[in-house]
Each structure stands twice: as C-alpha cells, then as structure tokens.
Amino acid sequence: MADCARSSVLPFCLSPGIAAAAPAAKILGQNPIAEGEQGGCQCSAVQLADTGTPSSYVFPFGGVLTKTQFYVGTTTEAGQWVKAQTFRTSGPADAAVISQGEQHNLNGLTSGAHMFLDRIPAVAGDVLGARFNDSPLISDTPAIFKASPSDLAGRGTPGTEPGGSFTSTTSPGWRVNAVATLEPDEDGDGYGDSSQDLCLGSPIATTACSGTLFGSGLVGMHSSFTNCGFACLNIQKSIGGQSTAAAQDGVVVRWRLLGAETGTYYVRVVAPTGSSQYTILHSSDAGSVTSEPQISEKIYTFPTRLPIPAGGYVALAAPLNIHLGFRNSGSQATYEDINDHMVDGAVVSTTGTTTGELLYDADIEPDADHDGFGDITQDACPSNGSTQGACPPSSGGGAGGGGSTKPKPKPKSSPTSGPKISGLKATPDHFRVKPGGAVISTRSAHAGTTLKLKLSEKARVAFTLQKSLACKAPKKAKRCGATKSASLLHLFTRDLPGGKSKIPFSGLYKSGRKVRALKPGSYTLTAIATNGAGKPSAPSQTKLTVVGAPSSR
DSSP: OOOTTTOSSOSSOOOHHHHHHSOOOEEEEEOOSSOTTOOOOEEEEEEEEOOOSSOOSBOSSOEEEEEEEEEEOSOOOTTOEEEEEEEEEOSSSEEEEEEEOOOEEOTTOOSEEEEEEEEEEEOTTOEEEEEEEOOOOTTSOOSEEEOOTTOEEEEESSOOOTTOEEEOEEEETEEEBEEEEEEOOTTOSSSOTTTTOSSTTSSOOSSOSSSEEEEOOOOSOOEEEEOOSSOOEEEEEEETTEEOSOSSSEEEEEEEEESOOSEEEEEEEEEEEETTEEEEEEEOOOEEEOOOTTOTTOEEEEEEEEEEOTTOEEEEEOOTTOEEEEEOOGGGOEEEEESOOOOTTOEEEEEEEEESEESEEEEEEEOTTOSSSOTTTTOSOTTOTTOSSSOOOOTTSOTTOOSOOOOOOOOSSOSSOOOOEEEEEEESSEEEOOTTOSOOOSSSSEESEEEEEEESSOEEEEEEEEEEOOOOOOTTOSSOOSOOEEEEEEEEEEEEOSEEEEEEEOSEEEETTEEEEOOSEEEEEEEEEEOTTSOBOOOEEEEEEEOSSOOOO
16 A cells, blocks of 8 residues: 555555554443343333443443344334434433434344344443334333343333433343444544444545445445355456446455455456456465454455456455355346466356355556556556656656656556467477476377467466367267367466467376376367456467377386
C-alpha cells in the first residue's frame, strides 16, 4: 500500500496499524436454553444489573453491534417481532433508549436461538436490551428468563423508541433474552471493523478501498458450503447478473475473505483462453487465516500486487476439505471450479458452473503506464513506467523542471495486446521418451525431442499436452465425429526471450511429486505466452507422437 506521506492521490490514509490497535470483538448478553417460566411481552427490556457470568450486557467500548441473537419460543404468531436496543440507565429502575436495530419477525421460526444481521451504534457504558412485540404465553418467545440472584432485568410497557425513557418494572434474578456482537469502529464510519468494514482507516466501508471492486461486497451472513474436496480453485464469474471480468488492464492491490476457516489461501489472476479453459497468470503470496470464535463473520484482508488484463478474473484457491463462505444467490451469481491450483503459466480447465456467491473479493486499481503497480496506492508516478516514486522533473522547464531528463523508455510490452507465438513445432515430432534426458538414440526413433518456437517479445511460456483418444467411428461411417481428448497435462513453464528458442524435452512430466513418462500415443502440444503486463498470447499448437516404450541409455 502507498505510504501516506508520499501519496497525493489518496483521500485517506490506509493504516494497517489501526486494526491491530483496536479492541477485539466481544459477545455480550445471554439467551435462555428453553422458554422457562416467563413468556413474552409488549415491552422494552433492559438489563439493569448482571454478574458478568457468562457475559455482561454492558458495552466495554464504543462501536457497532453487528449481529444480534434471540431465543424463539415454541409458539409464534403473525405480528410477533423483536429488535435489539441499547439503553442508558440513570437510576435503579430508570432507563432511556439510545439506539435500536432492525425489526426481526418471529412468526414461522423454529424454536431455538436465531441470529440476525444488524448495524447498531453502541456507546461505551451503555447496556444491551431489546424491544419485544409478543404475547405473554409461557411457550412464546421470552423477553426475560430466570438467571443468577444478582441479575436484575427491567421492563417498560408497551415499549419505547430511541429518545424515550421509562421507569422499569424490575425482576430480580432475571436476564434479558438478547445476545449481540460488539465490534470496534475506529474510523467512525458506522460499520463494524471486524465483519462489515472493507476499508479500515477510511470513511469508505462497503466498496473498494481504491480502484474498483471485484466480486462480493462481503456484506451479509454466509452459510458454510463444502467447496474444496477436489476442485480447489474457484472463479466468481458473475454477481447480480453482471460479469465480474476486469473492465480494463489493472493491478489487484488487495483481496479479502469473509468467515473463512483456519487455513492458507491464495488468489490467482486467470485469463480465459478458450472454451472452459483459463491460463493462470499470477499468484498471490499465502494468506494465512486463524478463525476467531468470537467473530464468525470476520473479514480477513491481504495486500498484494498482481497485474490483471482486461477480461481477466480473480480466482480463489482454498485448502482441501475446507468450508468456504458462501451465499445462495440463485442464478444471479455464478462461479466455476478448476481442476487444481496448478502453477503460473498453466492452462487449466473448469469442471462446471455453479450458482452462488463465494464470499471473497479484491480491489483492482488502474495501471496506466503498465509497470505492474496500482496507480492509486502503489505508484506515485502513474504516467511513467520507469518509476513508482515521485515523477522526475519535466525537461520543458515546468514546475520543478529546468533540468534535462532521459526520455521515457518504451513500455516493455504492448498495453493492448499480448505476445505472439510463431513456428511452434517438435523436432522430431515422433520420438521415444528418454528417462535420462533428450539424447539421440541409435534406434529407429529419436529419444526425446526439441521444442522450437519464436516469440514477438520476452514472455513466460506455459507448455501443456492433451492426448488424443482413439476415434471409434460408427459402422459404415466415412470419418470420425468430434475429436475426443483426454485431460490436460501441464509440462513446465519457461521464461524465454524475444526471438527464436529451443527447449530440449525428454518426454517426462511431473504429476504431483512424481515424475512420469508419456505413454505412447498422439498428443497436441499447446503453448501460451504471458508478457510482463500480464497479457496472454493466443494459444499456439502442434502435434507430436510418442512411439514405443521409453528408451534406455
């Protein structure tokens, strides 16, 4: 992220230290485990005193109540509801309502504790309570429940709105049926810093800190969704019926997860290269998550610097057997699964499209000079690709100028197009695998082959193979139907200069930690080059054939 002292572009200062200095989120209040002896009421219920065990109702710091929870009885009827309130006490039984949350309907809910999303300002020293609109049947949702003799609950009938006050009817030994999660709000934007604020240290809260937002806004409850038993790389393709593809070339400068389980996560920039196929262009550093029981919907934020081309996507790589934050959004949100994480430069295929919203997102900044640094928080001179510091003085004698400077270097790559591959072939195109390397054999076929190609510019080239399956034409048919192919095999990635290159290939490839030999058969070799700006080339292909058993030395 940009240093606050040198950035003249940012309207605010993103400070990682803010989150570390803030108090930890805290759970307040208590729910009963059954209806007990007290039904509901049409009242405001406030906790006038409590033992603090298992938790207190008093706010230890100012912030935002982000989630509330109430125990719902076995009987619910139309018109029954509850909403959390905060109170300021002024005597043994006197209280004023300071703030309140949304109205949550109870009718139709199953008996037990139910959690709701809220955003209620809370002041240090005030106390948690709620307003209930319920009937007094014992089986209805209780406003208060029997607890420790030192607890004291108060009720004001028929209920009070913020700004109003009342003298309570007190109930010694009782507690209010209310639980809430209190989060700090250090930047004062009205959003809880742990689970609601995408941009700590700024007035921006629910969109990109800088640039544009890719993916979910992370506002809302997630459901656990087992998403990574085998397919562990996921691409959010659309949200709200709109494509999430990058609208222009840029740089991913930060990414986030909501409600993630403990584990190591990554994001990868991918570019579509054909039907259901993508090239992995760049990968982030590891994002380590340690889940916190006090705040199940915590947002985890990770800085990064990943160039992304127009039309590219940000994919989320999660650990095996993990539950990802997920929201069922019907057909308005879709994502695709990838076979495996793979490596930069690999060409990968999707296993299908799924409806739903994975709760990760990323901020993408423009990159006008295509130097691989975001123009808002990472590049103080977005008009000059040779520096990310302060722009050098102009040679025309303008402000700060007068001295001559070297001419601006030409960009290393085209900002609008990727590199070009030509002349791809394998020589020889029929060969035996040589376990010891690409060595000429005295047999009828060579051991190993040499891959040859020409690049229009310096680039990283990923080579993959796809084995052609035998065609079984129907009887009396003159030719086979559509070509059938096996799954892709990733061979290797090489950084190659512009111009001609030769790469010896023995016919060996890695599968996990094992080294395997290609089996006899016909293959299609695909090469895709990606330049320094993250722009991929069009795929280039050639045929090759492995004959016989692997050659010996």
